[in-house]
Amino acid sequence: xxxxxxxxxxxxxxxxxxxxxxxxxxxxxxxxxxxxxxxxxxxxxxxxxxxxxxxxxxxxxxxxxxxxxxxxxxxxxxxxxxxxxxxxxxxxxxxxxxxxxxxxxxxxxxxxxxxxxxxxxxxxxxxxxxxxxxxxxxxxxxxxxxxxxxxxxxxxxxxxxxxxxxxxxxxxxxxxxxxxxxxxxxxxxxxxxxxxxxxxxxxxxxxxxxxxxxxxxxxxxxxxxxxxxxxxxxxxxxxxxxxxxxxxxxxxxxxxxxxxxxxxxxxxxxxxxxxxxxxxxxxxxxxxxxxxxxxxxxxxxxxxxxx
Amino acid sequence: xxxxxxxxxxxxxxxxxxxxxxxxxxxxxxxxxxxxxxxxxxxxxxxxxxxxxxxxxxxxxxxxxxxxxxxxxxxxxxxxxxxxxxxxxxxxxxxxxxxxxxxxxxxxxxxxxxxxxxxxxxxxx
Numbered sequence: 157x158x159x160x161x162x163x164x165x166x167x168x169x170x171x172x173x174x175x176x177x178x179x180x181x182x183x184x185x186x187x188x189x190x191x192x193x194x195x196x197x198x199x200x201x202x203x204x205x206x207x208x209x210x211x212x213x214x215x216x217x218x219x220x221x222x223x224x225x226x227x228x229x230x231x232x233x234x235x236x237x238x239x240x241x242x243x244x245x246x247x248x249x250x251x252x253x254x255x256x257x258x259x260x261x262x263x264x265x266x267x268x269x270x271x272x273x274x275x276x277x278x279x280x281x282x283x284x285x286x287x288x289x290x291x292x293x294x295x296x297x298x299x300x301x302x303x304x305x306x307x308x309x310x311x312x313x314x315x316x317x318x319x320x321x322x323x324x325x326x327x328x329x330x331x332x333x334x335x336x337x338x339x340x341x342x343x344x345x346x347x348x349x350x351x352x353x354x355x356x357x358x359x360x361x362x363x364x365x366x367x368x369x370x371x372x373x374x375x376x377x378x379x380x381x382x383x384x385x386x387x388x389x390x391x392x393x394x395x396x397x398x399x400x401x402x403x404x405x406x407x408x409x410x411x412x413x414x415x416x417x418x419x420x421x422x423x424x425x426x427x428x429x430x431x432x433x434x435x436x437x438x439x440x441x442x443x444x445x446x447x448x449x450x451x452x453x454x455x456x457x458x459x460x461x462x463x
Numbered sequence: 464x465x466x467x468x469x470x471x472x473x474x475x476x477x478x479x480x481x482x483x484x485x486x487x488x489x490x491x492x493x494x495x496x497x498x499x500x501x502x503x504x505x506x507x508x509x510x511x512x513x514x515x516x517x518x519x520x521x522x523x524x525x526x527x528x529x530x531x532x533x534x535x536x537x538x539x540x541x542x543x544x545x546x547x548x549x550x551x552x553x554x555x556x557x558x559x560x561x562x563x564x565x566x567x568x569x570x571x572x573x574x575x576x577x578x579x580x581x582x583x584x585x586x587x588x
Contacts, residue, residue, distance in 0.1 A: 256574055292571035326571045327534065327545070364538035365565040367577070423565075424578060 204313045207445040209237060209244040209279075212356075212391030213411035213440065215289060216273070217266035218255035222281060222414035225435050230273050233412045233441060235462035238278045246312065247279050250391040250409060251287025251323060251356030253303075260294065267302040280460065283310075287356040288323040296324035307334055309341050314448035316345055320355040322370040328357055329371045339379050350451040353380065353388040358408065360401050361386035368393055368426040377401050385451035389444065393419065394427075396442075396457055410440040436460040498555065505533040505546050505568065508575035516584045519561060524554040534570035537583065543569065561585045573585045 187389040214230045224230060237247070245307060254266040267290070284303040291299045297307045306321035318338060324332050324351025330338075339341035342351070353359075370376070380386045386404045394411035397419065414427040431437050436459060498521040504511045505528040526535055528546035534542035535554065546552050558564070568579035 256571075256576075258573055288571040288576075291575065323571075326532075326570065328571070361538075363582075364536070365567060367567055367569055371569070424580070 166316055195286055201424075204449070205445065205447045206245045206313050207242075207443055208312075209240075209247045209441060209443055210250060210354075210389055210409050211237070211247060211412060211441045212250040212409040213252040213254055213287065213394055213413060214249070214270065215255040215411070215413040216270040217257065217262075220414055223432055224227065224432075226428060228415060229412055229436070229439065229460065230270070231276075232436070232462050234273060234276050235440075236458070236460050237441065238276070239462055242277055246281035246283060247277060248283045248319075248354055248376065248389075248390065249274070249285060250354055251285050252289045252391065252411075253284065253287070253299075254290050255413075256289040256293060256463055258293065260298065263273075263290075263294070263298045264301070267298055276353055283319065283354075284318050285354060285356060286321060286323050288326070288328065290353050290367060291321075291324040292326040295326075296321070299324075307337070313446075315350045315446055316342075317352045317354060318342075320353055320359075321345075321375065322357045322359070322373065328367070328369070330373070330376055335372070335375055338376065342379065342383060343373055345383075347382070348384055349446045350446075351380070351383055351386045352446075352453075353386060355371075355388065355390045357392045358390055358399075358406060360399065360406060362393065362397070362399065363420045366420070368425075377404065380404055387451070387453050395438070405453075407453075410438065410457065412439055412441070412460065415439065467531070485515075488542075500525060503527070503535075504528055504529060505535065507533075507572055508579040510535075510566075510568075510579065510581045514584065516586055517558070519528050519585055520588060521555070521557045521560035523566070526552045526554065531572045532570055533568045533572055535566060536569040537564050539564050539568045541555055548570075558583075558585050559560065561587055 211233060216230055217228050253270045257263050257266065260368050286296055286299045286306050291306060299306060306324050307319055309316065309318045318332060318341065320329055320338065321334060325331055346363045357370045358368055359370050359376050361418040362368040381402055384403060388404060388406040390406065390408050394414065394416040395408065396410055416425055416427060428438060440457055440459045443456040443458060499517045500523045501515050503524060503526045505526055507530055510564055526546055528548040530548060532548065534543060535545045540556060540558065542554065542556055544552055544554055562585055564583045564585065565566065566581050566583060568576060572579065
């Protein structure tokens with residue numbers, strides 16, 4: 157019964173303008189209307205729905221003017237997640253856990269520091285993925301020591317999740333081997349399975365001149381296009397963004413270090429200036445309410461609020 | 464007689480045309496602009512020069528990386544290459560449309576990788 161209460165709460169929040177509601181059904185992926193949500197609420201049945209949290213781009217180890225509070229932001233985010241009224245069933249970090257360094261020892265020190273901080277999350281399952289800052293300079297060697305494989309799949313209550321690594325290759329390629337693995341992994345599922353792809357960089361060409369792309373992302377999308385219920389959640393661009401490639405919705409998450417400008421809005425992708433009056437402006441994470449039976453994903457963006 | 468006269472005319476025209484066409488060909492070759500050669504150096508985390516100008520036409524970029532397999536990518540021209548250090552990487556292409564073409568390193572190379580970018584300005588003047 158608890159999950160129905162949570163769903164109803166989120167529906168009310170959405171009607172109030174606090175959430176966006178996305179579907180991955182047959183090309184219908186626009187936010188639904190409050191009227192539509194009310195209709196669904198009235199037709200509620202025993203859906204095995206759940207919700208998870210996406211955090212991204214904490215860049216642990218970064219220091220600089222774009223976030224003078226960088227030594228505390230990740231801890232504040234952990235405290236904010238722990239303060240959620242209902243804990244998520246799992247959390248996924250979509251890359252750039254740490255900020256890059258040339259020093260392999262320092263890289264491991266940052267990963268250990270990150271791991272120590274997020275070990276305070278009061279959630280049963282936390283899954284990690286690399287970003288290029290974690291993995292590109294050593295092809296994922298240090299990341300694997302701390303967090304395991306850089307790509308994998310798992311199932312949760314009827315949704316098939318695929319974590320894709322488009323960062324361990326410094327050229328931002330998924331690579332033929334991983335693409336073949338994904339194709340074989342998907343082939344084991346019924347075509348209409350709800351599929352969620354987690355990745356760091358956008359799979360599509362968002363802003364290639366800012367390196368907001370995956371060099372062979374089009375090949376991944378070609379494979380995914382054969383499945384009617386696919387949704388992608390990613391990071392990298394340090395802001396909320398929503399885009400469709402055919403029937404596939406792509407949703408990027410905010411960062412936990414500093415916001416970046418809107419895609420292509422200025423000549424360079426320089427971080428937005430830090431505002432001492434609003435030190436957490438533009439930072440945040442998201443809750444994702446999954447309804448596997450209809451492949452709906454309701455996204456609620458949350459700020460970093462806890463000290 | 465008609466046939467003979469026609470043959471004479473053909474021989475005469477051909478004899479005159481060959482050297483004429485040869486001269487035109489040589490003239491055309493002499494007027495073809497040579498490709499513009501631009502030398503660049505790639506080094507963490509910048510290109511030198513980071514901005515350069517060319518005229519519309521054929522361009523040859525000769526890029527030397529000093530320290531990493533940087534990338535060189537001009538997305539608007541769909542032109543890219545890896546830049547292995549220790550040798551000159553040559554990129555030959557034709558650009559006809561005046562404008563500003565951004566380029567970037569698209570192989571992650573470290574802490575300031577995101578700043579390794581530049582601009583090619585194509586201008587007829």
